[in-house]
Amino acid sequence: MEKFGYAQSQKYDTYASRLMPREEFFTSGHRSCQGCGEALAVRWVCKAIGKDAIIAHATGCMEIVSSGLPQTAWMHPWIHVAFENTAAVASGIDAALKILARKGKLAGAPPKVVAMGGDGGTSDIGLQALSGAMERGHNFTYICWDNEAYMNTGIQRSSSTPFGAMTTTSPPGKESIGQSTWKKDMVAIAVAHNIPYVATACPSYPFDLYFKVKKAIEMPGPAYIHVLSVCPTGWRSATDLSVRLGRLAVETAVFPLYEVEHGRYHLTVEAPRLRPVKDYLKPQGRFRHLREPELDFIQRMIRARYELLLEKCRQPYGEFATVPFTPEPEQEVA
Amino acid sequence: MSKPLEQTTWQEVELGGLLREPGSARAYRTGDWRSQHPVWTKSRCIRCGVCWTVCPEPAIIEEPGGYFDMDPNYCKGCGICAKECVTGCISMVPEEE
Numbered sequence: 001m002e003k004f005g006y007a008q009s010q011k012y013d014t015y016a017s018r019l020m021p022r023e024e025f026f027t028s029g030h031r032s033c034q035g036c037g038e039a040l041a042v043r044w045v046c047k048a049i050g051k052d053a054i055i056a057h058a059t060g061c062m063e064i065v066s067s068g069l070p071q072t073a074w075m076h077p078w079i080h081v082a083f084e085n086t087a088a089v090a091s092g093i094d095a096a097l098k099i100l101a102r103k104g105k106l107a108g109a110p111p112k113v114v115a116m117g118g119d120g121g122t123s124d125i126g127l128q129a130l131s132g133a134m135e136r137g138h139n140f141t142y143i144c145w146d147n148e149a150y151m152n153t154g155i156q157r158s159s160s161t162p163f164g165a166m167t168t169t170s171p172p173g174k175e176s177i178g179q180s181t182w183k184k185d186m187v188a189i190a191v192a193h194n195i196p197y198v199a200t201a202c203p204s205y206p207f208d209l210y211f212k213v214k215k216a217i218e219m220p221g222p223a224y225i226h227v228l229s230v231c232p233t234g235w236r237s238a239t240d241l242s243v244r245l246g247r248l249a250v251e252t253a254v255f256p257l258y259e260v261e262h263g264r265y266h267l268t269v270e271a272p273r274l275r276p277v278k279d280y281l282k283p284q285g286r287f288r289h290l291r292e293p294e295l296d297f298i299q300r301m302i303r304a305r306y307e308l309l310l311e312k313c314r315q316p317y318g319e320f321a322t323v324p325f326t327p328e329p330e331q332e333v334a
Numbered sequence: 335m336s337k338p339l340e341q342t343t344w345q346e347v348e349l350g351g352l353l354r355e356p357g358s359a360r361a362y363r364t365g366d367w368r369s370q371h372p373v374w375t376k377s378r379c380i381r382c383g384v385c386w387t388v389c390p391e392p393a394i395i396e397e398p399g400g401y402f403d404m405d406p407n408y409c410k411g412c413g414i415c416a417k418e419c420v421t422g423c424i425s426m427v428p429e430e431e
Contacts, residue, residue: 020387034368037390242412
């Protein structure tokens with residue numbers, strides 16, 4: 001990773017589209033909606049993880065659109081698993097690779113193990129398997145496509161849906177303002193497992209996403225990446241705004257991009273001046289019903305959370321104390 | 335799949351839903367979904383490749399001269415490339431019959 005100079009000298013590096021790899025591992029012909037931010041994220045993540053990888057993918061939008069049965073859009077060895085056991089299957093693959101390497105049946109470096117899932121498959125249904133796999137310390141990377149609702153079954157709310165958003169199971173009206181709870185902080189849950197690498201990413205910043213995935217793949221031990229992917233269908237936004245909305249989410253600090261390496265927070269994309277959160281909410285039809293008091297509440301809440309994150313980034317020490325484990329040298333018996 | 339999608343029956347799918355050919359979705363043309371398509375004004379194009387970067391399909395291919403163009407087989411006409419183009423050289427044109 002050092003040769004890319006990522007996170008050390010971001011200021012002086014040249015990122016150009018033309019320097020990125022041209023090979024596509026997520027091919028054309030998948031059935032995602034027009035302007036799907038998730039498909040863009042998958043495309044860049046698949047480029048970043050490279051050729052040698054095994055993917056376990058939870059049920060969800062990306063599974064539905066990419067693998068209509070006699071056809072598949074994936075170039076990797078790919079296994080579709082149920083909502084609740086994505087991380088369990090990934091840890092099984094990792095254990096199998098270890099056994100194969102021990103028996104000498106695996107030539108060369110073992111392939112990378114990647115698990116992917118939507119926000120429902122990650123923060124609602126698959127949380128126990130993910131928590132177990134991260135706690136056991138399997139060498140795998142979990143990537144969560146966060147489009148903030150169950151889009152594939154018709155926009156039902158998930159625990160990742162932001163406050164005030166309209167979904168079919170949290171409809172706004174006289175008694176309700178849409179989703180009544182704040183978005184679950186899945187990144188903080190992953191950080192609390194004390195795993196080596198946790199990051200948030202967004203396909204509107206493809207180079208940031210690309211190098212974060214590269215870093216996560218090369219890091220031994222579990223890694224977790226939370227990718228905000230704009231969904232024009234579910235967010236009720238124009239299809240051509242997908243990339244711009246992701247950028248607005250970062251610039252308004254609704255979804256700040258940061259990484260947590262061994263408990264140390266580091267902001268990777270820093271907005272010089274935060275934009276008002278209204279800029280982000282206005283193009284989306286799912287926030288259309290919000291009035292001034294709710295907008296003001298969201299603005300204050302997001303500012304407070306961002307201040308907290310900046311405070312964490314300023315900490316000279318990590319979230320967890322890490323002391324190298326060195327067993328005491330054995331005493332020689334005289 | 336050697337046969338077209340419409341002619342494949344369930345008996346021909348392997349047990350367990352095994353697919354042996356990677357990237358076989360290329361046979362499915364998503365291009366006929368679109369109602370508009372991007373057009374590049376070459377005189378204003380600086381060949382930066384941002385349109386290629388942000389295409390979710392990917393349906394933007396590089397021509398020999400370094401310019402980019404859409405792949406009519408797969409472009410769904412979302413318009414992200416026109417919105418994100420640095421010089422504004424891409425415009426969306428309605429599809430004609």
